[in-house]
Amino acid sequence: MINANPRAIALWQIISCFFVTVLLLSSCSAHRRAISKAPGVNLISNTEASRNNDAIKKERKDIIAAYVPYTASSYIDRFKTIAIQEMNLNGIPASITLAQGLFESGNGNGDLAKIANNHFGIKCTSDWHGRSYYKDDDLVNDCFRVYDNPEDSYRDHSNFLKRKRYAALFELDKNDYKGWAYGLKQAGYATNPKYPDLIIGIIEKYHLDQYDRPESETQKIKREDRVLAQINQNIGKAVKDSLIQNTPPAKLYTIKTGDTLYNISRRFGLTVDELKALNNMADNTIKIGQTLVIAK
Incomplete structure (x- = not known):
């Protein structure tokens, strides 16, 4: 049997404990990150x-x-x-x-x-x-x-x-x-x-x-036309909302009193048609507080 130096044994035990501790802490840290990012976990806390x-x-x-x-x-x-x-x-x-x-x-x-x-x-x-x-x-x-x-x-x-x-x-x-x-x-x-x-x-x-x-057939046609028009309106709104949400703030403009599509387009170096195309607009109707995309 080999007689090991007691001081060497003690030093080795300290080093071993250190590495075990580091590994445990790393494991816990990774586990916490995995929990916080795991699918099926919402962003709001239990307390909130x-x-x-x-x-x-x-x-x-x-x-x-x-x-x-x-x-x-x-x-x-x-x-x-x-x-x-x-x-x-x-x-x-x-x-x-x-x-x-x-x-x-x-x-x-x-x-x-x-x-x-x-x-x-x-x-x-x-x-x-x-x-x-x-x-x-x-x-x-x-x-x-x-x-x-x-x-x-x-x-x-x-x-x-x-x-x-x-x-x-x-x-x-x-x-x-x-x-x-x-x-x-x-x-x-x-x-x-x-x-x-x-x-x-x-x-x-x-x-x-x-x-x-x-x-009746007439009632059905009228009802379909009305509801499908609402659905198309909702689709257009969803597209616009998504467009705004995915555009950097520097490329957005909020309409103020006195604004028109013409003066907004001139201000940002666009034509009216280009401004309408950027915002999927079918006509020139705008309202105060509405957000427009003003650059690609």
Whole structure:
């Protein structure tokens, strides 16, 4: 057996401990970074989310305390009128809207419905400027929209569907609930492959198709023209919003009193047509406070 120098052994132990400590610290640091950047983690902290939710609960404590749980039947009675109104305005079958409301909100008894008046689980998007409620879903502390009342949730559900991906659905008959159920899945509304069958099952179980109404060919054409025009407007707004968000501030200009496209274009060395092309503008209409891109 080799007799090692005690001092050398002690020195080696100190060096070994040092390297082990460094490795552990590095591992912890890397782990913390991985956690902070991991997919499925939102940017808002648990403390901020909790503080925000507590404020909403405090503001609505009397309403929450007086809340009477819905049955499926009482939920349908409560919301069938607004579902029919939205159907007549936009062409979404009332049966589809009611079935989605029942399914997404747990018959109106889920936290989002009780606290945030959100009956369809609609999340915050870049164009949402209202209040928010945070709840774990696809992300930790996922952001959901808060409404003043449930009817606003129903109206926003219709507006939410007026997007390019759902445009073809508005060409269906407004009493074609099966076409809408399968079309929503195909357009990416839900990831569950059984979503159409679940929605159709709810409709047929509670006979929700009794609230759907047929429309004449003339009525359908007028309704399609109106809704598809709104969808095109929304698409244009989304493109403009994205353009503004992805343009450096130095290349943006906010319209002030007295501005015209002509004097703005002259100021930045552009023609009116070039300015309109930069901003995807169809006409010369501008308004105070509007943001324009003034350079490539």
